[in-house]
Amino acid sequence: METTFDAIVVGGGPAGAATATHLARAGRSVLLLERATFPRNKPCGEFLSPPVRGLLEELGVYERVLRAGARDVPAARIHCADGGSFAGGFAASSARSAWARAGGLSVPRVVLDHLLFENARRSGADAREGVGVRGLIRERSGAVCGVETDRGAFRAPVVIGADGGRSRVARELGVVRPIPRLQKIALVAHYADVPLAENHPVEMHIAREGAVCGLGPGPGGTANVTIVVAESEAPRIAGAGPAAYYDALLPAFPVAAEWLRGSRRTGLATCGTFGHSTARPVADGALLAGDAATFIDPFTGEGVYFALRGAQMAAETLLPALRRGDTSERALAPYARARRRELTPKYAVCGLVQRVVHREPLMAWLAPRFARRPDLTERLLGVTGDMDSPYRLMSPAYLLSLLTA
Numbered sequence: 329m330e331t332t333f334d335a336i337v338v339g340g341g342p343a344g345a346a347t348a349t350h351l352a353r354a355g356r357s358v359l360l361l362e363r364a365t366f367p368r369n370k371p372c373g374e375f376l377s378p379p380v381r382g383l384l385e386e387l388g389v390y391e392r393v394l395r396a397g398a399r400d401v402p403a404a405r406i407h408c409a410d411g412g413s414f415a416g417g418f419a420a421s422s423a424r425s426a427w428a429r430a431g432g433l434s435v436p437r438v439v440l441d442h443l444l445f446e447n448a449r450r451s452g453a454d455a456r457e458g459v460g461v462r463g464l465i466r467e468r469s470g471a472v473c474g475v476e477t478d479r480g481a482f483r484a485p486v487v488i489g490a491d492g493g494r495s496r497v498a499r500e501l502g503v504v505r506p507i508p509r510l511q512k513i514a515l516v517a518h519y520a521d522v523p524l525a526e527n528h529p530v531e532m533h534i535a536r537e538g539a540v541c542g543l544g545p546g547p548g549g550t551a552n553v554t555i556v557v558a559e560s561e562a563p564r565i566a567g568a569g570p571a572a573y574y575d576a577l578l579p580a581f582p583v584a585a586e587w588l589r590g591s592r593r594t595g596l597a598t599c600g601t602f603g604h605s606t607a608r609p610v611a612d613g614a615l616l617a618g619d620a621a622t623f624i625d626p627f628t629g630e631g632v633y634f635a636l637r638g639a640q641m642a643a644e645t646l647l648p649a650l651r652r653g654d655t656s657e658r659a660l661a662p663y664a665r666a667r668r669r670e671l672t673p674k675y676a677v678c679g680l681v682q683r684v685v686h687r688e689p690l691m692a693w694l695a696p697r698f699a700r701r702p703d704l705t706e707r708l709l710g711v712t713g714d715m716d717s718p719y720r721l722m723s724p725a726y727l728l729s730l731l732t733a
């Protein structure tokens with residue numbers, strides 16, 4: 329027998345759990361379906377940009393996240409392939425919020441995602457783990473009206489696809505647009521006993537030949553050390569085995585390797601990171617949130633921000649649409665417009681940053697300028713840290729300051 333809800337959310341990661349929380353709190357009957365069982369890990373650099381603190385607070389989980397194991401990350405440092413480096417703090421952004429001054433956070437995803445999922449349940453969502461969605465159910469008109477799962481079928485006037493970077497919902501809607509240069513492989517390692525000072529920055533290391541490594545100080549002397557390489561490395565990773573491949577590549581990031589000397593690796597996960605956008609994030613009876621809607625290379629570490637902010641934007645459109653009883657593509661279009669207005673310029677800046685970091689001569693030119701002018705670095709961090717408008721980087725005054733620095 330099929331059960332009917334106001335909304336079905338596919339995927340219980342940050343985007344799905346947050347969307348379900350917003351809808352359930354507004355009194356809507358929400359079914360939240362997650363294939364895995366919590367606590368589950370999600371390969372990630374585990375750095376949260378400063379405004380994520382505010383989004384967690386709004387969801388009612390901020391204090392719980394801090395208590396469960398989080399670490400303040402006040403600054404970021406970029407290490408270039410030629411040995412140069414530059415750094416800046418998050419607190420200097422133009423954003424006036426207390427969150428900006430508090431800086432970024434590092435939280436293990438195994439902790440964060442579990443708390444967010446339980447929070448959705450506590451907010452009234454019917455949150456079910458271990459239920460994989462196999463496909464969409466459609467009306468004769470083509471409008472989505474439910475899902476088939478390995479535990480039966482469920483119906484709702486709207487299905488939210490929050491099922492991550494390889495979203496089945498997005499693929500069934502036929503809207504996925506892969507970004508060829510962002511088909512990559514990530515090797516995500518955790519270390520214990522890493523001797524980093526309390527105020528150690530999150531570090532991005534760029535190696536020759538396009539590999540990058542993020543080192544994020546974690547709670548209790550741990551660190552997340554994520555290396556991202558081109559997809560063409562897949563045969564070498566398979567041939568050597570992920571651990572041997574990782575160990576052989578780590579010395580390409582000498583500063584990170586030095587920090588890790590004498591520490592212990594406690595885990596290593598490998599995953600494909602398949603950059604894509606979508607032709608549109610809404611369809612008749614369906615809406616895409618989080619990575620399902622767009623996923624770009626994780627260099628600037630903003631995916632969780634996009635997931636949680638996107639969930640807020642989704643709820644702002646879904647709640648009036650459900651009230652009016654109209655979940656057509658037209659009724660859901662305000663969400664698409666809001667994303668275009670607010671998130672698309674941010675994706676564009678992230679894309680630009682990723683292109684620049686892989687141009688070694690350009691980085692060799694930029695790094696000393698940023699090192700001489702921490703205010704310019706901080707403006708960059710204000711934007712990539714989700715606090716300032718992307719247009720602050722595009723002003724002629726900023727570009728002139730860089731040229732003359």
Ligand SMILES: Cc1cc2nc3c(=O)[nH]c(=O)nc-3n(C[C@H](O)[C@H](O)[C@H](O)COP(=O)(O)OP(=O)(O)OC[C@H]3O[C@@H](n4cnc5c(N)ncnc54)[C@H](O)[C@@H]3O)c2cc1C
Pocket residue numbers: 338339340341342343344361362363364370371372373374375376377459460461462490491492493496514515516554599600601617618619620626629630631632633635
């Ligand atoms: C290597 C790497 C490093 C990253 N580093 C950072 C970082 O430092 N900071 C940051 O903010 N972001 C980072 N990101 C991005 C971040 O991980 C994602 O943007 C974020 O997880 C998106 O959340 P989501 O809820 O959309 O998707 P996910 O977190 O992927 O959650 C999707 C959920 O859907 C479930 N699911 C999938 N299919 C089905 C199905 N058919 N039925 C039911 N459930 C299903 C999955 O099990 C999963 O739990 C990184 C990403 C990668 C790959």
